[in-house]
Amino acid sequence: MSIFDLTIAGAAKELAARKISAVELVTAYNDAVAELNPRLNAYITTTPELALAQAEDADARIAAGNATPLTGIPLAMKDLFCTEGVRTTAASKILEPFVPPYESTVSARLKAAGAVMLGKANLDEFAMGSSNITSGYGPVENPWKRNGSDAKLVPGGSSGGSASAVAARIALAATGTDTGGSIRQPAAFTGLAGIKPTYGRCSRFGIIAFASSLDQAGPMARNVEDCALLLNAMAGFDAKDSTSAERSVPDFTAALNRGVKGLRIGIPAEYRMEGTNSEILALWEKGISWLREQGAEIVEISLPHTKYGLAVYYIVAPAEASSNLARYDGVRFGARVDGVDLIDMYERTRAAGFGAEVKRRIMIGTYVLSHGYYDAYYLKAQKVRNLILRDFTEAFAKVDAILTPTAPSAAFGLGEKMDDPVTMYLNDVFTVPASLAGVPAMSVPAGLSAEGLPLGLQIIGRHFDEETVFAVSAAIEKAAGFSALPEVRAK
Amino acid sequence: MSLDAATVRRIARLARIRVGDEEVATLQGELNAILGYVEQLAEVDVEGVEPLSGGAQMALRQREDVVTDGEIAEKILANAPDRELNFFSVPKVVE
Numbered sequence: 102m103s104i105f106d107l108t109i110a111g112a113a114k115e116l117a118a119r120k121i122s123a124v125e126l127v128t129a130y131n132d133a134v135a136e137l138n139p140r141l142n143a144y145i146t147t148t149p150e151l152a153l154a155q156a157e158d159a160d161a162r163i164a165a166g167n168a169t170p171l172t173g174i175p176l177a178m179k180d181l182f183c184t185e186g187v188r189t190t191a192a193s194k195i196l197e198p199f200v201p202p203y204e205s206t207v208s209a210r211l212k213a214a215g216a217v218m219l220g221k222a223n224l225d226e227f228a229m230g231s232s233n234i235t236s237g238y239g240p241v242e243n244p245w246k247r248n249g250s251d252a253k254l255v256p257g258g259s260s261g262g263s264a265s266a267v268a269a270r271i272a273l274a275a276t277g278t279d280t281g282g283s284i285r286q287p288a289a290f291t292g293l294a295g296i297k298p299t300y301g302r303c304s305r306f307g308i309i310a311f312a313s314s315l316d317q318a319g320p321m322a323r324n325v326e327d328c329a330l331l332l333n334a335m336a337g338f339d340a341k342d343s344t345s346a347e348r349s350v351p352d353f354t355a356a357l358n359r360g361v362k363g364l365r366i367g368i369p370a371e372y373r374m375e376g377t378n379s380e381i382l383a384l385w386e387k388g389i390s391w392l393r394e395q396g397a398e399i400v401e402i403s404l405p406h407t408k409y410g411l412a413v414y415y416i417v418a419p420a421e422a423s424s425n426l427a428r429y430d431g432v433r434f435g436a437r438v439d440g441v442d443l444i445d446m447y448e449r450t451r452a453a454g455f456g457a458e459v460k461r462r463i464m465i466g467t468y469v470l471s472h473g474y475y476d477a478y479y480l481k482a483q484k485v486r487n488l489i490l491r492d493f494t495e496a497f498a499k500v501d502a503i504l505t506p507t508a509p510s511a512a513f514g515l516g517e518k519m520d521d522p523v524t525m526y527l528n529d530v531f532t533v534p535a536s537l538a539g540v541p542a543m544s545v546p547a548g549l550s551a552e553g554l555p556l557g558l559q560i561i562g563r564h565f566d567e568e569t570v571f572a573v574s575a576a577i578e579k580a581a582g583f584s585a586l587p588e589v590r591a592k
Numbered sequence: 593m594s595l596d597a598a599t600v601r602r603i604a605r606l607a608r609i610r611v612g613d614e615e616v617a618t619l620q621g622e623l624n625a626i627l628g629y630v631e632q633l634a635e636v637d638v639e640g641v642e643p644l645s646g647g648a649q650m651a652l653r654q655r656e657d658v659v660t661d662g663e664i665a666e667k668i669l670a671n672a673p674d675r676e677l678n679f680f681s682v683p684k685v686v687e
Contacts, residue, residue, distance in 0.1 A: 202667035300647030314646045340655065344648040412630040423607065430608070432680050434671035443685050444608070452610035460609055464619065465626055467607040468595070478630070483643030485636050490644055522622055523629045539647035 104129045105270040105591045109327040112273065113170045116163055123163065123173025127156035127217050130175040133591035134219055134271045141589070143256075143266040145180050145238045146188050147220035155217040162215055170330050172215030177272035179263050180221035181228055182208045182318070183307040187218075191309045192226045192236040195429045195436050195454025205307025206339045207276065207318045214334040219272055223262030226456045227426065228283055228311045231528040233261025234515065235458040243291060243512050244269035244587035248553040254512040257287030257528075263321050264291040270591040274322035274331055278308060280315045281414050282508075282532025285544035288321050289507035289557025292546045292585060294328050294574065295321040299565045300539035301346035303332075304339030312421035313344075315414075315536050325545060325574045329353035332567065348565060356568035357575045362396030364573065367500035371407035372531060374509070381506045381556060384548045388504055388558045391580035392573070400500050404492040409485050410534040411526055416469050416482035417537070422459075423466025429454060461522060486537050493538040497563045502573045505531050507544040507557035531559060541567045545574045546583040555585065594624050 104126060107115060115121045131149040138144050152175060159173035183189050183201035190196045204212070212218075225235040232255035233241040243256040243265055256265040260277030264287035267275050277284035279297035288295030296319045303318040310316060320331035332353050339345045368389060373382065393399050431437030431450030438453045440446035455463070469478035496503065509530055518524050535542040541564075544557040558577055562570035595603075600620045604611045611619065665678050674681045 198673075199671055202664075202670055301650070314648075317647075343652050344646065344650075346648070346650065347653075406636070409633060409636055412633050415626060416630055416633075427608075431673055432682055433668075435673070437673035440683065443683050446683055447608040448610035451608055455609065460611075461619065461622055461626070463607050463609065464600075464603050465623060468599075468603050468623070468627075471603070471606065480643055481633050481636075481638065482630075483645055484638035484641040485633055487641050487644035488636070488638070521625050523625050526629075536647075 103592055105133070108323050109170065109174050109274055109330050112174060116173050117168065123156040123159035123217065124153065126173060127152050127175050130219055130271065130273065137269055137271050137589070137591060141242045141244065141265050141269055141271070142239050143223055143241055143262040143269065143271060144177065144220040145190055145192065145223050145262070148187055148218055151187070152217050152219050159215050159217060169214040169334070171211065171334055173217060175217045175219050175273050176211065177220060177222040177263050177266040177275040178208055178218050179224055179260055179276050179278055181224060181278050181309045182276060183309065184208055184218070184221065187221065189221065189309070190238070191228070192224045192238055193454065193456070193459065194237040197436055199434050203307060206304035206341060207308065207335050210334050210337065211276070222260070222266055222275055225259035225261065226459050227309065227422070228259040228278055228280055229422070229458050229462055230258045231282070231286060231525055233258040235456055237456055240515055241265045244589035245291060245512060245554055246588060253515045255290070255515055257290035257512065259283040260287050260321060264288060264293060267291070267293055267321055267323065268587055269589055274320060274327050276318060276335070277321045278316055278318050279536065280312050280418060281536045282529040284319045284321055285532050285542060285557070285559060286508045286528060288544040289546070289555065290512040292555030292583065292587070293321050293323065294325045294543065294545050294578070295319060296328050296332060296543040296567065296570065297536065297541060298332060298336060298567055299346070299541045301344050302336045302565070302567070304342040304345050306339055306341040310425040312418040313425060314421060315418060325571060325578050326354060326357055328543070329357060329571055346565065351568055353567060353571050356571040359572040360395060361392055361573055361576045364397045364502065364569070365400050365500040366392050366397045366573065367400050367402035367496050367503040369402050369404040369407065369496070369503060369505060371404050372505045374530065377506070377509050380550050381509065384556050385506050385558065388547055388577055391577060392504065395576050395580065402496045402500060402503070404496060404534065406485060406488045406492050407534055410489060410537060411530055413482045413485045413489065413537060414529070414533045415465070415526060416478050417486060419462040419466035420470050420479050421466070423463045423470065426459070426463055489534055490538045493540055502569050503561040505559045505561065507531060507559040511550045511552065511554035511556055535561045540564055541570050543570050543574045545577050547577060547581040548583065549585055595620055595627065
């Protein structure tokens with residue numbers, strides 16, 4: 102068995118028993134990053150010296166007997182979390198010189214638990230994308246390959262660097278953020294588990310904002326248990342985020358062995374969309390029978406406004422983004438391009454600093470918020486968003502959790518689906534509704550496609566009921582017995 | 593609704609993004625494709641439905657109106673592209 106086979110839970114045991122040291126574990130990961138990252142481009146910035154120093158502190162803490170399950174665990178931090186003294190780019194050229202003078206709450210909580218940061222993971226620019234191709238620092242390669250093919254595939258997005266790093270074992274686990282599917286879709290594309298918690302569960306303080314009413318941080322890891330261990334540390338009330346929930350955080354690992362006996366699992370008819378890959382529909386059927394066999398009651402439900410989710414999302418998210426990204430003006434931080442006057446400087450700075458997808462979304466957002474169009478687009482979208490929330494509220498009166506596929510296809514090739522923005526947006530069709538409603542949702546690897554690529558199932562729960570999501574996810578994970586690994590990985 | 597080139601230029605101006613003539617044509621096509629897609633919301637009956645602005649299932653919290661930090665000018669200015677003493681500096685705006 103190689104050191105890279107250890108999960109977080111497994112590594113924590115070995116560390117506690119002093120069979121390995123944090124320095125050994127982190128050194129192995131630092132070396133793996135140095136070897137594989139030039140190819141995968143999963144990290145924008147690597148921090149091997151910092152990681153080693155943190156590992157030494159972790160060993161001291163373990164020796165002193167006050168370690169947590171995350172002490173000494175090497176993580177990739179999505180480069181959307183501000184990290185004090187470590188450059189944070191959001192994968193945008195406009196933030197190329199930005200070194201935050203403060204730490205995001207989520208990364209600070211992980212630090213306080215003793216977790217080690219290997220580097221800042223690549224992503225779609227400002228988390229806007231579903232394939233990590235919009236990064237200003239180059240695309241990320243998915244370590245998975247189609248059977249008998251060397252074609253480069255995308256890792257999904259926007260947390261594509263996090264996904265690729267964990268799948269290739271150049272991080273033991275990672276942080277992600279999810280605005281419309283940015284944790285769940287890349288997790289599905291790379292054979293990982295990943296959860297977007299309830300909106301308000303993790304603090305947004307220090308996470309570079311994309312769409313503030315949707316953005317949520319969450320973990321991405323090898324399995325459901327590791328996600329629970331990470332979320333235990335990441336979640337919790339924070340006065341610095343006005344939408345942070347003042348609720349106590351349960352021990353999510355305690356929910357893993359609850360089982361699904363007696364749970365009512367909803368199967369939404371509207372997710373059987375035309376054009377969905379038949380393998381994915383077949384996997385969904387398998388998931389349904391796994392849960393039924395373990396004692397769950399399967400209930401057909403309706404989420405009638407599902408088909409409008411993407412249209413709502415592609416008004417609401419750009420609207421919020423256009424406002425959030427107004428701060429990048431070349432005055433207080435970030436890159437600047439000089440101009441003849443102030444307006445000229447703003448326009449040149451933003452033209453040079455933002456990539457094409459970010460510009461498109463800022464412009465759509467500006468348009469739907471502009472005088473004369475606000476009611477027709479933005480207000481209308483907010484009303485339909487309420488209907489989507491109502492769909493979930495009514496469904497959760499009848500069921501305890503909902504099972505759907507995570508994405509409409511397996512990972513696709515770099516350069517595919519690039520014809521127009523709308524084709525790319527369709528990737529998020531199954532993940533966006535839960536984001537709009539603010540409910541927790543997890544993707545679990547559940548099988549392989551005929552081409553040998555991982556496929557995920559999504560489990561959606563009630564607001565603040567991540568525990569049921571974990572219980573159902575663990576049941577799916579157990580039944581699926583997913584153990585396939587990509588060929589490209591640290592061994 | 594379909595955007596013409598002049599509207600694309602106007603939006604770019606509002607968004608403070610400089611766009612060249614070739615870019616206007618590309619953006620016009622892309623933005624119209626997105627607007628064409630979201631057009632389907634017109635068919636949804638929202639009579640009597642309140643707009644939902646946020647993901648949180650709660651009212652926004654208010655805090656005491658007190659100073660919670662300060663005296664960190666150096667930290668705030670550390671990332672400034674251009675500064676003079678303790679000020680951000682920008683091109684001249686007043687003649």
